[in-house]
Amino acid sequence: MDLAPVFLIVMGAAVLAYVVLDGFDLGVGMLMPAATAEEQSTMVSSIGPFWDANETWLVLGVGVLLSAFPRAHGVVLGALYLPVVAMLVGLMIRGVAFELRVKALGWHRELWNWLFWAGSFAASFFQGVMLGRYITGFEGGFGYWLFAMVVGASLCGGYVLLGATWLVYKTEGELRRKALAWARWGLLWVALGVALVSLATPMVSETVRDKWFDFPRTLWLMILPAATVAIGVALWRLTRALEPGTRGRDLLPYGLAVGIFALSFLGLAYSIYPYVVIDKLTIWEAAAHPSAQKVILIGAVIVLPLIIGYTVFSYRVFGGKAREKLYD
Amino acid sequence: MEDTLLLARAQFGLNVGFHIMFPTLTIALGWFLVGFRVAYQRTRDPRWLATYKLWLKVFALSFAMGVVSGIVMSFQFGTNWPGYMNHVGAIAGPLLAYEVLTAFFLEATFLGIMLFGMNRVPEWVHVASTIVVAAGTTLSAFWILALNSWMQTPAGHVLDGNQWIAADWLKVIFNPSFPYRFTHMLLASGITASFVIAGLSAWRLLKSASDAGAARTLRAGILAAAILTPIQVVVGDQHGLNTLEHQPAKIASIEALWHTERGMPLVLFAIPNEEERRNDYSIELPFVGSIILTHDPHGEVKGIEAFEPDRPPVAPLFFGFRIMVGVGMMMLAVSWYTAWATRRGKAAKRWLLWILSGFTFSGWIATLAGWIVTEVGRQPWLVEGVLRTRDAVGEITGAQLGASLTGYVLTYAGLFFAYMVVITHMAGKGSE
Numbered sequence: 001m002d003l004a005p006v007f008l009i010v011m012g013a014a015v016l017a018y019v020v021l022d023g024f025d026l027g028v029g030m031l032m033p034a035a036t037a038e039e040q041s042t043m044v045s046s047i048g049p050f051w052d053a054n055e056t057w058l059v060l061g062v063g064v065l066l067s068a069f070p071r072a073h074g075v076v077l078g079a080l081y082l083p084v085v086a087m088l089v090g091l092m093i094r095g096v097a098f099e100l101r102v103k104a105l106g107w108h109r110e111l112w113n114w115l116f117w118a119g120s121f122a123a124s125f126f127q128g129v130m131l132g133r134y135i136t137g138f139e140g141g142f143g144y145w146l147f148a149m150v151v152g153a154s155l156c157g158g159y160v161l162l163g164a165t166w167l168v169y170k171t172e173g174e175l176r177r178k179a180l181a182w183a184r185w186g187l188l189w190v191a192l193g194v195a196l197v198s199l200a201t202p203m204v205s206e207t208v209r210d211k212w213f214d215f216p217r218t219l220w221l222m223i224l225p226a227a228t229v230a231i232g233v234a235l236w237r238l239t240r241a242l243e244p245g246t247r248g249r250d251l252l253p254y255g256l257a258v259g260i261f262a263l264s265f266l267g268l269a270y271s272i273y274p275y276v277v278i279d280k281l282t283i284w285e286a287a288a289h290p291s292a293q294k295v296i297l298i299g300a301v302i303v304l305p306l307i308i309g310y311t312v313f314s315y316r317v318f319g320g321k322a323r324e325k326l327y328d
Numbered sequence: 329m330e331d332t333l334l335l336a337r338a339q340f341g342l343n344v345g346f347h348i349m350f351p352t353l354t355i356a357l358g359w360f361l362v363g364f365r366v367a368y369q370r371t372r373d374p375r376w377l378a379t380y381k382l383w384l385k386v387f388a389l390s391f392a393m394g395v396v397s398g399i400v401m402s403f404q405f406g407t408n409w410p411g412y413m414n415h416v417g418a419i420a421g422p423l424l425a426y427e428v429l430t431a432f433f434l435e436a437t438f439l440g441i442m443l444f445g446m447n448r449v450p451e452w453v454h455v456a457s458t459i460v461v462a463a464g465t466t467l468s469a470f471w472i473l474a475l476n477s478w479m480q481t482p483a484g485h486v487l488d489g490n491q492w493i494a495a496d497w498l499k500v501i502f503n504p505s506f507p508y509r510f511t512h513m514l515l516a517s518g519i520t521a522s523f524v525i526a527g528l529s530a531w532r533l534l535k536s537a538s539d540a541g542a543a544r545t546l547r548a549g550i551l552a553a554a555i556l557t558p559i560q561v562v563v564g565d566q567h568g569l570n571t572l573e574h575q576p577a578k579i580a581s582i583e584a585l586w587h588t589e590r591g592m593p594l595v596l597f598a599i600p601n602e603e604e605r606r607n608d609y610s611i612e613l614p615f616v617g618s619i620i621l622t623h624d625p626h627g628e629v630k631g632i633e634a635f636e637p638d639r640p641p642v643a644p645l646f647f648g649f650r651i652m653v654g655v656g657m658m659m660l661a662v663s664w665y666t667a668w669a670t671r672r673g674k675a676a677k678r679w680l681l682w683i684l685s686g687f688t689f690s691g692w693i694a695t696l697a698g699w700i701v702t703e704v705g706r707q708p709w710l711v712e713g714v715l716r717t718r719d720a721v722g723e724i725t726g727a728q729l730g731a732s733l734t735g736y737v738l739t740y741a742g743l744f745f746a747y748m749v750v751i752t753h754m755a756g757k758g759s760e
Contacts, residue, residue, distance in 0.1 A: 049440035052395060056432045062402045063428040066413060067421025074410025078722055081407055085732040088400045089739050095396040096743055099389045103750045112746070291493045292418035296425045303429040307437075314437045317448050326444045 003293040004283040007068035018057035020258045025051040027163020029120025039175045046170035046322035072276040072286035079138040083129045090122030102327045128155030136204045137278040157189020165253035170322045180239045208271045228263045333721045335729040336408040346740045350394030352695050356521035358462030365458045375541050382759035411720030418493040427471035435464035477506035479711045481574045508567040515560040520691025525549030527688025528755035530681040541759045553663035577635035578705035581645040587631040592617035600642040640707045651697040
């Protein structure tokens with residue numbers, strides 16, 4: 001049986017899970033300077049029980065890349081070397097800052113508070129740069145790097161959208177009102193980023209162009225961008241409608257934001273498939289030995305449902321508005 | 329090429345070395361927390377709860393340090409050693425994947441419940457979460473040590489084309505050195521955590537002699553150390569004999585034994601001279617080396633000359649091993665003396681508290697020295713007899729490696745400084 005596409009789906013799912021889950025953690029981190037000290041404490045509490053497990057989806061994504069597509073792991077991460085290092089340093093600083101921003105002493109506390117923001121920002125920005133480099137096939141030159149930077153900025157906007165909508169779900173009162181406004185800013189950046197990536201990929205690669213612009217298939221495919229735009233508009237209107245503080249629909253903005261990410265991700269996956277490195281390396285060329293694939297699949301089939309099960313359990317345990325100050 | 333290899337090794341070694349300190353502490357600290365949590369459950373003594381909460385904070389910070397530095401490693405396998413995955417990925421990949429799937433999510437999710445969920449879940453769920461986190465850290469150690477041991481003493485693999493694949497997974501996982509290395513590492517973790525608990529409790533007692541909670545955790549830590557350290561001596565000896573059987577070049581370098589000899593001495597101290605293949609300024613105990621390694625005063629032990637040119641450098645192994653054993657022996661002495669000095673509720677004297685504080689992180693020194701011996705001792709192989717380190721290194725340029733190495737060094741130095749300041753401060757405040 002051909003397992004390479006199966007692992008591609010597992011890897012894609014893990015990366016998407018990482019993006020929409022740790023995305024809200026990083027988004028909340030980036031929004032910290034816009035809030036008062038009191039609000040910051042609530043914001044960190046709203047992500048405290050989750051961030052570590054959320055980040056583990058990245059390890060799973062990289063783990064699947066490493067174990068199921070070993071050849072691609074070296075090529076992709078080798079080509080993305082410096083942005084990867086910068087992202088990792090950002091993630092490291094962000095991760096320990098959760099603890100240190102309340103446990104450090106004196107002015108160090110303020111420093112770590114600031115580093116929490118800087119780490120979140122660096123991790124988000126360089127993840128976007130990685131994406132920008134990846135979808136242009138690691139081409140060198142000023143234009144490509146500039147493009148990657150713009151994608152980096154857009155992903156920051158995307159994570160701000162996820163973080164802000166998460167805060168709409170987790171907080172109340174003034175902070176929730178602020179979060180609705182932040183969400184709109186995030187949405188604008190996302191629109192720019194999605195538009196840019198959608199235009200750039202067909203320009204860079206003929207394969208991608210042929211896949212999208214092939215009538216009448218194109219008509220069907222246009223459902224994807226149309227749906228993304230529709231969700232974006234709905235989300236924009238919802239952030240206005242929710243301002244009076246309607247109860248019960250506070251999780252919806254985050255859900256719609258996840259929808260935008262999921263559709264964009266799907267579009268990107270369609271563009272690139274069956275390559276892991278655009279136009280250079282297919283999933284079959286990069287795939288691990290069948291014996292290894294089989295062993296990993298057995299483990300994944302048994303354990304992934306359990307992981308999803310206890311992840312849901314944990315989100316239920318810490319569900320609802322974040323009223324406790326967990327770190328104080 | 330050689331520069332890239334050296335930089336790639338330096339960078340990976342720095343990361344692994346920085347990372348391993350924190351799991352070494354948290355694997356066993358997790359089980360100590362289970363002990364504190366269960367003690368509270370049974371006695372309802374609020375002091376146990378305070379103790380649990382204090383050490384949970386230490387655990388959380390140490391765990392976070394381990395997580396963030398561990399993520400770096402999952403990327404570095406590919407960036408620094410692409411040849412590793414290309415040649416033995418069919419064996420290393422699944423083992424790493426199983427670690428992520430069975431351990432990482434478990435630890436991360438239930439740590440959240442452990443840290444913040446005490447008032448939100450039934451008590452038994454909280455106790456169970458504490459146990460699950462401890463089990464998760466141990467499971468994580470199981471998989472990664474299975475892989476590391478396979479790299480030292482590979483078994484159960486066959487060649488298919490240009491890739492090594494598993495013929496028998498049980499043989500791959502339970503390869504000849506795995507049981508020894510896994511036990512040795514779990515004990516190292518137990519002893520490291522015991523000394524951290526005893527040492528930080530002593531630090532607290534120096535500031536507030538009346539802290540009953542600190543006196544109790546000091547005693548708990550020191551008793552655990554006093555029991556585990558002698559076991560470690562026996563296990564370490566067995567591990568050494570296992571290495572002599574499977575990686576004799578490593579043993580020859582550890583002992584700085586240049587020539588094959590009968591009745592070899594134990595070199596207590598020397599400056600190994602790589603140029604002239606001999607030891608300078610050596611202090612030796614005749615026949616003792618043969619007695620330790622072959623349990624026979626006239627037993628023959630192969631010298632370094634027998635393994636040329638595929639042999640590790642001598643000095644790091646020779647000194648690393650002596651640091652590990654030396655620190656271990658001091659820990660044995662300190663734990664036994666303190667166990668005796670604090671018998672039947674006696675308070676430890678101030679000078680002893682100072683010594684214990686000084687020994688707080690001694691486990692890290694011994695563990696790092698031990699890992700340097702075992703990893704440098706595998707050179708020039710990445711997977712002993714299967715894949716050379718040189719053949720696995722990637723095409724990252726020296727400049728990129730140099731830049732990122734600088735970045736990592738600065739980040740780790742900053743993180744480590746902050747960690748030490750916060751840990752000692754938290755412990756100094758105590759639980760009351």
